[in-house]
Amino acid sequence: MIGLWHCHGDTPHPPPHSLPCLELTIAGMFARADEVAPEVMEKVAEEVAAEVEPILGTLDLVILAVIAALLFYWFVVKRSRDAAHVKEISSLNNLKMASPALQTQSSMTAGFIAKMQHSGRNVVVFYGSQTGTAEEFAGRISKDCIRYGWKGMAADLEECDMEDLPKLAEIDNSLAVFCLATYGEGDPTDNAQEFYDWMQEGGGDLSGVKYVVFSLGNKTYEHYNAMGKYTDQRLEDLGGERVCELGMGDDDGNIEEDFVTWREQFWTSICEQYGVQPLGDEVSIRQYNLTTHEPEDIPEEKVFTGEIARIRSYKNQRPPYDTKNPFLAPVKVNRELHQGGDRSCMHIELDITGSKIRYEAGDHVAVYPVNDAAMVQKIGDLLEVDLDQLFTLDNVDDDSSKKHPFPCPTTYRTALSYYVDFTHPPHTHVLKELEEYASDSADAAFLHKISSNTPEGKSLYREWVVEGCRTMLAILEDLPSVKPRVDHLLELLPRLQARYYSISSSPKVHPKQHSHHRRSHGLCDGPTDDRTTVSPTYPWLEASPSSSRLSDAHAASRRAFSRIQPAKVYVTHLLEQQAESVWKLLDEQKGHIYICGDARNMARDVNNILTKICQEYGGLTTEQAAEYIKKLETKGRYGKDVWS
Numbered sequence: 001m002i003g004l005w006h007c008h009g010d011t012p013h014p015p016p017h018s019l020p021c022l023e024l025t026i027a028g029m030f031a032r033a034d035e036v037a038p039e040v041m042e043k044v045a046e047e048v049a050a051e052v053e054p055i056l057g058t059l060d061l062v063i064l065a066v067i068a069a070l071l072f073y074w075f076v077v078k079r080s081r082d083a084a085h086v087k088e089i090s091s092l093n094n095l096k097m098a099s100p101a102l103q104t105q106s107s108m109t110a111g112f113i114a115k116m117q118h119s120g121r122n123v124v125v126f127y128g129s130q131t132g133t134a135e136e137f138a139g140r141i142s143k144d145c146i147r148y149g150w151k152g153m154a155a156d157l158e159e160c161d162m163e164d165l166p167k168l169a170e171i172d173n174s175l176a177v178f179c180l181a182t183y184g185e186g187d188p189t190d191n192a193q194e195f196y197d198w199m200q201e202g203g204g205d206l207s208g209v210k211y212v213v214f215s216l217g218n219k220t221y222e223h224y225n226a227m228g229k230y231t232d233q234r235l236e237d238l239g240g241e242r243v244c245e246l247g248m249g250d251d252d253g254n255i256e257e258d259f260v261t262w263r264e265q266f267w268t269s270i271c272e273q274y275g276v277q278p279l280g281d282e283v284s285i286r287q288y289n290l291t292t293h294e295p296e297d298i299p300e301e302k303v304f305t306g307e308i309a310r311i312r313s314y315k316n317q318r319p320p321y322d323t324k325n326p327f328l329a330p331v332k333v334n335r336e337l338h339q340g341g342d343r344s345c346m347h348i349e350l351d352i353t354g355s356k357i358r359y360e361a362g363d364h365v366a367v368y369p370v371n372d373a374a375m376v377q378k379i380g381d382l383l384e385v386d387l388d389q390l391f392t393l394d395n396v397d398d399d400s401s402k403k404h405p406f407p408c409p410t411t412y413r414t415a416l417s418y419y420v421d422f423t424h425p426p427h428t429h430v431l432k433e434l435e436e437y438a439s440d441s442a443d444a445a446f447l448h449k450i451s452s453n454t455p456e457g458k459s460l461y462r463e464w465v466v467e468g469c470r471t472m473l474a475i476l477e478d479l480p481s482v483k484p485r486v487d488h489l490l491e492l493l494p495r496l497q498a499r500y501y502s503i504s505s506s507p508k509v510h511p512k513q514h515s516h517h518r519r520s521h522g523l524c525d526g527p528t529d530d531r532t533t534v535s536p537t538y539p540w541l542e543a544s545p546s547s548s549r550l551s552d553a554h555a556a557s558r559r560a561f562s563r564i565q566p567a568k569v570y571v572t573h574l575l576e577q578q579a580e581s582v583w584k585l586l587d588e589q590k591g592h593i594y595i596c597g598d599a600r601n602m603a604r605d606v607n608n609i610l611t612k613i614c615q616e617y618g619g620l621t622t623e624q625a626a627e628y629i630k631k632l633e634t635k636g637r638y639g640k641d642v643w644s
């Protein structure tokens with residue numbers, strides 16, 4: 001299944017939920033009127049006055065002035081108010097069109113401080129998350145609080161008015177925890193953007209506010225954990241009191257281990273500073289209540305069949321399209337580009353007829369993967385459940401903004417196929433929860449050990465789960481006495497995430513879109529149709545079609561990409577071969593470079609080669625070369641869309 005909405009080319013993610021694209025277009029039209037109208041109106045008034053003065057009397061001029069004032073009011077003041085109103089309505093419509101879970105969020109936007117006070121909570125765990133890891137960590141910290149006699153709540157930064165943060169100091173024993181992932185060029189996640197802007201634009205007086213930050217990143221990126229580092233420092237600058245050192249998780253290594261290790265230090269330091277003690281062993285608390293339904297209880301059209309948000313969106317698509325209501329584009333062409341070998345690279349054309357979606361090269365297409373039907377059946381067989389049973393999972397916490405873990409009511413088969421990810425190695429807290437379902441004591445002891453914070457536990461987890469690439473399905477097969485309740489498993493598994501692909505073709509150059517991917521076994525294998533499941537595996541590199549000055553390199557990079565020549569040629573080779581022309585293109589002709597693909601090797605190699613070119617042909621020192629390259633980036637002449 002492929003979803004589309006318009007998004008900015010230079011962001012690796014969908015636009016912020018609060019700013020769906022069509023809404024932006026409407027608001028943008030009015031904004032332009034706002035910007036232009038005052039000068040235009042003034043100029044017009046001056047010209048009119050100069051021309052008409054000799055022939056018009058004072059009364060005429062007064063009338064003209066009144067008309068001008070009315071025009072000004074109509075085009076500037078009223079329209080900007082209307083624009084704001086349209087924007088408001090549009091946001092509300094988006095909420096209404098979303099799933100029941102999303103609909104309830106409008107009632108949750110009441111201040112988080114008021115919510116904490118009303119429910120007696122002292123800890124708020126904010127998360128800035130794109131693909132769910134930071135959100136999951138926030139949920140775990142919030143749950144931990146019970147063990148210390150505290151009450152916590154996980155909170156989506158996007159749903160909180162951070163102007164309220166200074167008021168946290170008024171709550172006894174209060175603490176703000178931030179779990180923040182970094183993206184792009186060290187940018188915040190979409191849901192943390194407003195919070196980031198708030199900090200940058202001044203923030204507030206955080207005297208008396210206690211805080212701690214756990215940052216999520218990947219060290220292969222240039223701006224490693226930038227968002228967490230920035231927040232940790234900025235909150236201190238604003239007067240906040242850090243209660244524990246910044247934690248940093250590296251997704252390139254074992255982020256689960258980084259988190260578990262930091263969490264232990266964090267709670268130790270909390271115990272010392274707040275004088276609290278763990279009340280006993282960790283307790284397992286369910287977050288969602290199960291209700292099963294008979295088919296006759298629920299009309300068929302009210303049952304989710306895999307929709308991302310809006311029910312029946314498979315049957316009828318309705319604009320405006322955004323992240324919560326993507327346009328589902330049929331695949332028109334799906335052609336394998338490689339001939340022979342073990343690599344697969346597909347040329348995909350999507351049909352966006354009638355969607356009115358505009359795009360640019362570098363914008364993103366989301367591919368919504370679907371789990372393999374045979375694997376879903378296997379889980380059903382292992383857990384001995386009727387996969388066609390209808391059910392709903394409701395959050396036990398009425399204050400939570402998340403009423404259901406995924407769209408409900410639905411069937412177990414749909415939930416396992418479309419909504420949860422069982423093809424990734426599960427985190428330790430999931431293994432811990434499985435322990436109670438083991439009927440064989442040896443399996444229970446094993447799960448106990450592997451999910452413990454001890455050095456043996458961590459090394460066993462690393463070896464058996466991470467290095468062994470054991471998915472939930474593999475674990476259930478390897479430990480046959482472990483038979484968790486399917487609804488509990490669904491609660492514990494992470495949400496299946498959309499995969500984003502950069503569009504490599506420009507509508508100006510080529511009327512089609514391309515999406516590149518390699519088939520990967522497991523989650524995303526199978527024929528590509530309009531519900532295709534593809535997984536992003538790269539690397540590839542391509543100069544942007546719009547960078548005509550580097551057209552030779554571009555043409556060659558296409559050749560490198562398609563690998564049709566006997567020896568493999570990469571863009572790095574071409575940059576080295578044409579080093580002198582590259583320098584001229586950059587320095588004399590003010591050319592642009594765009595790279596897209598692997599961050600770990602390709603992006604670094606390109607950077608190193610550019611450094612050498614600057615040194616060799618520009619006579620710059622290493623520091624000067626670094627500065628020169630940085631300047632290219634800030635001027636938008638060295639664009640990167642990279643990931644690992």
Ligand SMILES: Cc1cc2nc3c(=O)[nH]c(=O)nc-3n(C[C@H](O)[C@H](O)[C@H](O)COP(=O)(O)O)c2cc1C
Pocket residue numbers: 012128129130131132133134135181182183184185186187189216217218219221222223224225226251255642643644
């Ligand atoms: C497209 C992309 C860009 C990323 N950019 C950065 C980055 O600039 N710096 C960094 O430290 N980590 C970066 N990461 C790694 C993520 O921050 C990391 O995987 C994190 O665990 C994701 O958390 P989430 O699941 O809560 O979104 C990037 C990951 C992706 C997929």
